[in-house]
Amino acid sequence: MKFRAIIISLLLVILAVNAFAGAGGARASRKDDVGEQKVERSIAVDAAVAISLCVASGNITIHGWDRNEVRARSADAVKIELVHASQSTPGASITKLEVAVFNNDETEKPAGKCQAFSDIELNVPRGASVLVQTRDGDISIAEVAAAYAGTQNGDIEVQKITRSIEIGSLAGNICLKDSSGRVNVSSAGGSVEAANLQPLQADDEFEVITTSGDIMLSHVTHKQINTKTVSGNLTMTGPLARAGRYGFNSFSGDVTVAMPANSSFKLVAKVSQDGEIITDFPLTLTQNSASSAEARAVATAEAPADPAAPVAKSGPVSPVTKVAPVVRVDVKPKIHVKIKPEVKVAFSMRRVNGIHGTGDAMISVSSFLGTLRLEQN
Amino acid sequence: MRECLDEAILQSYFDGELASQQLESVTSHLATCKTCAVTAREIEAETALLAAAFAPELEAAVPTEQLRRRIDAAIAGLQTQHLPVNESSSFSLIAWLQSLFAPLSFTPQRAFGYAGLVLVLGFAAILGITQWRAASPDANLAANNESARIPSKGSLVPTAVESPTTASDSSQTLATAATPQTSTPKRAPVKRRLTNSATTPAGNVANAVTKPDDRVKLLPGERSYLQTIAKLDSTIKANERPMRPSLQAEYQRNLALVDRALAATRNAAKKNPNDPDAAEFMMAAYQNKVNLLNAVAEARTFNRQQD
Numbered sequence: 001m002k003f004r005a006i007i008i009s010l011l012l013v014i015l016a017v018n019a020f021a022g023a024g025g026a027r028a029s030r031k032d033d034v035g036e037q038k039v040e041r042s043i044a045v046d047a048a049v050a051i052s053l054c055v056a057s058g059n060i061t062i063h064g065w066d067r068n069e070v071r072a073r074s075a076d077a078v079k080i081e082l083v084h085a086s087q088s089t090p091g092a093s094i095t096k097l098e099v100a101v102f103n104n105d106e107t108e109k110p111a112g113k114c115q116a117f118s119d120i121e122l123n124v125p126r127g128a129s130v131l132v133q134t135r136d137g138d139i140s141i142a143e144v145a146a147a148y149a150g151t152q153n154g155d156i157e158v159q160k161i162t163r164s165i166e167i168g169s170l171a172g173n174i175c176l177k178d179s180s181g182r183v184n185v186s187s188a189g190g191s192v193e194a195a196n197l198q199p200l201q202a203d204d205e206f207e208v209i210t211t212s213g214d215i216m217l218s219h220v221t222h223k224q225i226n227t228k229t230v231s232g233n234l235t236m237t238g239p240l241a242r243a244g245r246y247g248f249n250s251f252s253g254d255v256t257v258a259m260p261a262n263s264s265f266k267l268v269a270k271v272s273q274d275g276e277i278i279t280d281f282p283l284t285l286t287q288n289s290a291s292s293a294e295a296r297a298v299a300t301a302e303a304p305a306d307p308a309a310p311v312a313k314s315g316p317v318s319p320v321t322k323v324a325p326v327v328r329v330d331v332k333p334k335i336h337v338k339i340k341p342e343v344k345v346a347f348s349m350r351r352v353n354g355i356h357g358t359g360d361a362m363i364s365v366s367s368f369l370g371t372l373r374l375e376q377n
Numbered sequence: 378m379r380e381c382l383d384e385a386i387l388q389s390y391f392d393g394e395l396a397s398q399q400l401e402s403v404t405s406h407l408a409t410c411k412t413c414a415v416t417a418r419e420i421e422a423e424t425a426l427l428a429a430a431f432a433p434e435l436e437a438a439v440p441t442e443q444l445r446r447r448i449d450a451a452i453a454g455l456q457t458q459h460l461p462v463n464e465s466s467s468f469s470l471i472a473w474l475q476s477l478f479a480p481l482s483f484t485p486q487r488a489f490g491y492a493g494l495v496l497v498l499g500f501a502a503i504l505g506i507t508q509w510r511a512a513s514p515d516a517n518l519a520a521n522n523e524s525a526r527i528p529s530k531g532s533l534v535p536t537a538v539e540s541p542t543t544a545s546d547s548s549q550t551l552a553t554a555a556t557p558q559t560s561t562p563k564r565a566p567v568k569r570r571l572t573n574s575a576t577t578p579a580g581n582v583a584n585a586v587t588k589p590d591d592r593v594k595l596l597p598g599e600r601s602y603l604q605t606i607a608k609l610d611s612t613i614k615a616n617e618r619p620m621r622p623s624l625q626a627e628y629q630r631n632l633a634l635v636d637r638a639l640a641a642t643r644n645a646a647k648k649n650p651n652d653p654d655a656a657e658f659m660m661a662a663y664q665n666k667v668n669l670l671n672a673v674a675e676a677r678t679f680n681r682q683q684d
Contacts, residue, residue: 114679114682133679135679135680136623150675150679152623152624152676152679153623153624168672168675170624170627170628170672170673170676171623171627186668186672188627188628188631188669188672188673189627189630189631209665209668211631211634211635211665211668211669212630212631212634228661228664228665230631230634230635230638230662230665231634231638249661251638251641251642251658251661251662251665252638270654270657270658272645349645349649349652349654349655349658351654366654366657366658366661368638368641368642368645368658369641
């Protein structure tokens with residue numbers, strides 16, 4: 001009797017284990033099914049095709065390849081359609097393509113609606129121009145000719161673009177790398193980081209505007225660079241382009257320009273009375289003025305007794321208010337130079353014009369409350 | 378022999394609750410029936426006794442006709458003492474005065490009644506004011522504009538933007554943001570504070586832009602920026618659906634920054650009207666605001682298409 005009970009118990013245990021294993025296996029297979037459930041569409045296009053894509057929430061990844069073909073894939077969309085106008089000439093390749101993504105069995109995508117909530121991946125010709133928009137997702141674009149991207153909360157990463165970049169974001173961070181051509185970036189709260197960018201044509205401009213996001217440029221060799229921010233910090237690192245024009249505007253953010261010791265530039269700085277200009281470069285002040293005509297000041301240079309003595313940081317170069325058109329102040333690097341106005345002026349804005357070297361490039365800085373630093377790297 | 382009257386009928390007789398025909402019947406019966414007459418007297422005595430016992434409370438609680446008569450008599454006596462000459466017309470005057478004084482007898486019930494009436498009137502007044510404001514935004518704006526012309530006494534805050542775009546939330550924030558930026562001892566000529574911006578039509582904003590306060594001097598170039606900001610602001614608010622929380626947070630945070638910058642730069646430009654750099658800073662701040670509003674307006678449009 002006792003033996004029979006043991007056998008029955010064993011049988012029950014075996015059955016339970018089998019049932020559990022079976023259920024687990026079923027779950028695993030379903031997961032695999034879901035993972036493999038990819039929607040994919042592809043179409044032959046022109047090498048310089050213009051592609052547009054818009055989703056409400058989902059990550060967008062676009063990568064250029066060597067084929068004249070667009071391939072769209074998604075793991076969670078129900079349907080993808082590659083919409084293009086019928087070609088007027090038979091046999092002509094497609095030059096304009098819209099990628100429509102569906103999360104359900106909609107028969108037709110409502111006009112102007114970007115309602116899909118799916119991640120999508122595109123492979124496009126390297127010569128393609130892509131226009132992508134999403135609300136919450138991240139965007140990554142690489143190795144195409146032109147990238148136009150917009151998002152509200154997601155981050156945007158763009159690299160190896162050859163001709164043009166235009167990006168807008170509200171809160172997301174923006175990262176540009178290893179690209180060339182015209183660049184126009186705007187962001188409200190997100191930061192903008194650009195590295196190794198160069199112009200494709202001589203007049204290609206590089207412009208970045210943020211409200212509170214920081215702007216960090218590294219080795220951007222465009223000849224025309226404009227950066228504006230309200231409270232973000234501006235940092236540019238790298239050599240200056242010959243005859244380049246650099247504009248750095250901020251309200252309260254600090255501006256730091258780090259450049260090689262052999263840089264040659266003119267400086268036009270507008271700062272407030274309390275604003276500081278800290279420079280590692282000897283500057284010849286060409287025209288320094290306070291706005292108040294009543295202001296009188298005498299520049300006094302205070303050099304340390306031992307010029308070789310290490311100074312942690314160059315001191316602030318307070319702009320003088322001397323009326324003389326040219327005041328030459330030979331400032332050796334790492335020498336603490338302080339130019340104090342004798343008479344405090346009522347006005348709070350001042351302009352400092354200076355030159356270093358032969359003045360090949362032009363640096364225009366305006367900061368209402370921030371500090372300007374010219375550093376050697 | 379006639380049957381004696383029921384005690385209940387007798388009680389009703391003394392309470393004056395019988396009909397006239399029944400009253401006559403009872404009266405004639407009491408005149409002929411000694412038993413019933415004795416019972417009637419007993420009931421009458423009891424009724425009188427009870428009435429005497431409860432008279433103070435009854436009179437205090439509910440002013441009876443007797444009480445009114447006593448008061449009237451007392452007033453009449455006073456009137457006759459003070460107005461002996463106008464004897465002939467005093468009667469109607471007294472009656473009129475009596476009617477005036479009658480509601481002023483504050484018994485507890487009447488006091489509750491008055492309190493209830495006051496509450497109802499108060500609620501009605503509040504409700505009426507609320508509905509009137511909701512129904513007439515233009516009038517409200519006009520009222521606000523009117524109040525904006527009133528100098529803020531004792532305030533040391535010069536307005537950063539005494540601009541027409543105060544009709545917008547953003548400019549309202551701007552004006553508030555200006556507050557800590559100013560430390561000048563000069564008294565503020567104007568301190569605008571407008572609300573109800575969401576319902577302000579763009580036309581009113583434009584009107585306000587073209588008709589600034591006499592004491593408010595827009596700096597050169599400001600007007601067009603203010604008009605643009607007002608338009609963008611109305612575009613942002615055109616979507617009746619609430620802003621998405623993430624967008625709202627980003628918008629408010631950056632708008633506060635921009636407004637602070639605008640207030641500070643405008644203050645500097647105002648203090649130094651001949652300095653082009655100060656004006657340039659201010660214009661840059663305006664442009665920053667326009668850029669931000671543009672971005673948010675685009676985002677709102679994008680989101681609206683998806684709704």
